[in-house]
Amino acid sequence: MQPASTQDPILLASAQSLETNASAAPAIPDAVVERAATVRTRRGQSLALSYDGGAAAFVVRSGILALHVTLPEGLRQVVAILYPGDVVPSAFAPPHASAFLTAMSVGEVLRLRSKTFSELVATDSDVARYFQDAAARQAARQGIHLAAVGRFDCQQRVATYLTELALRIGVRAPGGGLTFEMPLSRTDLADYLGLNADTLSRTMSRLRASGLISFQDRQHAVVRDFVALAALTPAAQSLMALCGGKLSG
Amino acid sequence: MQPASTQDPILLASAQSLETNASAAPAIPDAVVERAATVRTRRGQSLALSYDGGAAAFVVRSGILALHVTLPEGLRQVVAILYPGDVVPSAFAPPHASAFLTAMSVGEVLRLRSKTFSELVATDSDVARYFQDAAARQAARQGIHLAAVGRFDCQQRVATYLTELALRIGVRAPGGGLTFEMPLSRTDLADYLGLNADTLSRTMSRLRASGLISFQDRQHAVVRDFVALAALTPAAQSLMALCGGKLSG
């Protein structure tokens, strides 16, 4: 496979078929919904990973969440961004790392006791299949993200993030391009990408200056040239496969 | 069959005894073993993630493996190091990323068709529980590792890796300290830690010069002062919880 170029037909195809590719997460099994408490989130709300002192498991129904960890010395890292369909048993979070979930938008999250969820996975084959799918999707995304943090330069990381968001939640803007709401604050995004917030801001400004993106306000981005943006990230193809289910051809 | 650590089943961290190894991987369910092909690995051997053109799932029985990905522009990243008990369905690997498994030591790996494994998880509650445990352990480790790559400086990353290895496979050396075999080459380790190989080599040399570690040869490390080494990584506590007993004092 070739690196992405601006002429890449796959990229073009994706840019043109964005309306249809809204995320392909399978429906959450009824057995899970029935046994879960529904939590309606608002932006900024944080959810403890424990629940009456016991472990909990979360399933994202809608909206976007982030899983934060803080290690000693004040090192903060956003370990994962969670989209609808994703599953987070509290055991997924590293121990002794002050882990917590934060809602980045309004949405709904299902919460169960870990034991309940675990039993469901063990006894209900639909839930088991659902869990396997979710775990695989999330692991694959984490792999890409690790490669981005470990190997990409600043601009590539930012382009990767923007490309993923555009694919996941972008909608066609009136003047052409794709609009979406930026779920993470600049600070959280820096913690996600392994960058300094100042550096991130500079990189954003450079992308804005180059005309690839623009901002209505800090939280509303417009991708003016998706193909050029995607060409900036070495992970473009992988992102298409992960986030744009309809273009696998 | 087993890695070198069988000589000393109880890990000792300097003078402090570790409690029973809470993180010891549970036994692989018989149902998995019965349906799997056993692959005996030697160091350097690579295993394709597909199997007769179909997806495969792997379960590590003994030894250590690495999951490599290569993104366009030649960016290599070791996405995970796999220890006994770990599970890797090929769907865990990012798509379009030239992913493959490489054995880093002699060992045994069970290989199944993905479909077979998936059905087992869906129908056998022991397997389902096993898979959940493995997925959680691996996700938690990945979280720590992401934080290390995203937020730690060079020395902290190396100390983190060495601490984890010492906890997992270190055995007490005659002259005091903990010995273990380094499963990754310097190049692979650099790709795992998100560092340049030159920089990694320099950092190792500095640690060696400071007396914390020494090398019999490139692949045989001796941790001379585990406590001091662990003190260099902000993730020490998390690693203790994930990889072995806990620091008692």
Next chain:
DNA sequence: TGTTGCGGTTGATCGATATCAAAGCGCAAA
């Protein structure tokens, strides 16, 4: 109305790490 605080942006500077280059080492094939 001013004050305070927080998050974001931008500039100037510094330093850790990447890059480039050269040499040593280990190992396998010839």
Next chain:
DNA sequence: TTTGCGCTTTGATATCGATCAACCGCAACA
């Protein structure tokens, strides 16, 4: 043995991103 090659180490230099500091916009609030 020699040859060759890949991995490792080490030195010199370059550079990207972090750090420090100032300022802005905005919201909460007295």
